[in-house]
Amino acid sequence: MSEQTHTGRCLCGAVTFEVSGPAKWTGYCHCHSCRKHTGAPVSAFAGFERDQVRMTGQPLARFASSPGVQRGFCARCGSTISYEGERWPSEFHVHVGAFDRPEDFAPTGQGFPEERIAWLHLEMPAPP
Numbered sequence: 001m002s003e004q005t006h007t008g009r010c011l012c013g014a015v016t017f018e019v020s021g022p023a024k025w026t027g028y029c030h031c032h033s034c035r036k037h038t039g040a041p042v043s044a045f046a047g048f049e050r051d052q053v054r055m056t057g058q059p060l061a062r063f064a065s066s067p068g069v070q071r072g073f074c075a076r077c078g079s080t081i082s083y084e085g086e087r088w089p090s091e092f093h094v095h096v097g098a099f100d101r102p103e104d105f106a107p108t109g110q111g112f113p114e115e116r117i118a119w120l121h122l123e124m125p126a127p128p
């Protein structure tokens, strides 16, 4: 079966991964925790079922940023890679910037808009 595969890696290349098939959803996240974890004014995620994702390099380091939430990153270079939350137990959320082709995952929604930094204005793509 030929399926669309997307690859990604951290900045130093120790953490690598492959994802098969399309994302279930994509979106920006304006939450305070994402901002602190990434150092960026907003984060962007693509959500997948866990069985779509295969980690192919060094294991992720994980930080529990709040109860039931694990944020995955590279232990060597610190790149932010993933989000796993008990609210979405079957899903694995990947920071879009970790993909080799982030242009494949245009965000189509916005999480925690109430926590958006006031000076940040995003143009949203038209819904598919």
Ligand SMILES: [Zn+2]
Pocket: 010, 011, 012, 013, 014, 015, 074, 075, 076, 077, 078, 079
């Ligand atoms: Zn790394």
Ligand SMILES: [Zn+2]
Pocket: 029, 030, 031, 032, 033, 034, 035, 043
């Ligand atoms: Zn967030």
